[in-house]
Amino acid sequence: MQLSIVIPLLNEEESIKELYDWIASVMQSNRFLYEIIFVDDGSTDQSWNIIENLSKRNPNVKGIRFFKNYGKSQALHAGFKMAQGDVVITMDADLQDNPEEIPELYGLIKNDGYDLISGWKKKRYDSVLAKNLPSKLFNWAARKTSKVKLHDFNCGLKAYNHNVIKAIEVSGEMHRYIPVLAKNAGFDKIGEKVVQHQARKYGTTKFGMERFVNGFLDLLTIWFVSKFGKQPMHLFGALGALVFLIGFSFSIYLGIDKLFLNPTGRLITSRPQFYIALSCMVIGTQLFLAGFLGELFIRTKKTSENYKIAEILAQKNTEVSD
Template identity: 70%
Template sequence: MNISVVIPLLNEYESLQELHDWIANVMQSNRFSYEIIFIDDGSTDDSWKKIIELSNANESVKGIRFLKNYGKSQALHAGFEKARGNVIITMDADLQDNPEEIPELYNLIVKEGNDLVSGWKKKRYDSVISKNLPSKLFNWAARKTSGVRLHDFNCGLKAYKNEVVKNIDVYGEMHRYIPVLAKNAGFRKIEEKIVKHQARKYGKTKFGMERFINGFLDLITIWFISKFGKRPMHFFGALGVLMFFIGFLSAGFIGITKLYKLYNNMPSILVTQNPWFYISLTTMIIGTQLFMAGFLGEIILRNKRTGNERYKISETANT
């Protein structure tokens, strides 16, 4: 199979028929063998009813329905698990991503040999204040932190080699950082393509300003995991040793000062009245705790179990 199109969605009933027809027309005109995988992330409208209708009419349409809303990352994870195409295309269900981009994205993977191609919505039709400016700041921070030189990390329209999606773990809200996850997994040929962005035709956006706050927190998480995820002792242990050393020097300073004053018959205060006593005690305790955190992290890492259930599927169609 040439292409799997993975589409996570939440309450997008009005756009599904038009999106399906548009994708099917592009695939047929380019003679691609394909599958469309809709992942209903706990919709409360008739989205699942429409997916069933589409799957009954077209055997290339498959559906996964979550028991409740688990988030876009979990939906993509479920879609990647089911995808069988040589190239995986992800796109949003709101008709803001243009299916006409699919053939060129496919060629950039198959003919150019890229591992991942990320869309760049250079010209956007979103609100400047609520989306464009925060998005620019977010993308700048992501580039600086991750080292992946993309202009639009959050664009839903992306293309992947099958091997990429089968070797990355999209969890939490890490869908924004799939290129970073791919880079960390060893896939280095990551390119960008300018794609058309279209104004939303139906409904309203499901994401608010909180997504940027969550995005920055996730960025810190993925930076930490990429650098220290497999060696937590290098981070916590180093900080622990540094803090303990500061506390040890402070205690030494108190002891030397006390002995010097006693030797020279100089008046001195009680050790417990010296603020450096509490500084040294606190830093040595914190240093010990940090070191133990790193030690426990190493133990957990070596004994962790995979395959934890992150979402519940209530129904499937054609899968």
């Protein structure tokens, strides 16, 4: 199969049918073999019923419905797990991403050999204070921290080589950092394409300002995981040894001072250096143990999905669609 289009959504009943018609038209005009995977992230409106009806009309339409709202990262994880296309496209369901971009994105992956192409909404139709300025600050911090040179990490319109989505694990709220996850997994050919951004036609955004706070916290997490996730002892062990050495040095000083330099002086326990030494040795030991336990956890952990699927629509793919 040439293309898998993964679309996570939450309460987008007004736009699903229109988006499907648009995508189907693009697929037919370019003679693509394709599948559309709608991932319903716990919608409370008629979104799932619409997806079911579309699947009955067109066997290329598949669906995954979560029991409740787990988040966009979990929706993408489930969609990636089902996807079978040589090239995988992700896009939002709110009609702000333009399906006309898909053929060029496909070509960049299939013909030009890119591992991942991220969309760049250079001209946006969002509120300047609510989204544009925080988004620019967020993207600047992400570039500096990850060394991945993209202008728009959070753009939902992206294209992936099939091998990329099967090699990475999107969890928590890490969907913003899929390019970084791909780079950490060894996929270095990451590009960017300016894409058309459209004003939201129906409903309101499902994300608030808290997503930027969470985004920066996730950025710190992914920086730490990418740098020390495989070998936590390199951080905690080194810090623990350093702090313990500082405390041990203080204790040696106190011992020499009491035994040889000032044997009649005040008690060691009445001196502030004693508590500095004790605290440093205890904290250093705890840091070292944290690194040791982290190494044990990495070597014994078992991965499992942190979402529950209520229903799956999956049919044999055909070349014909309406």
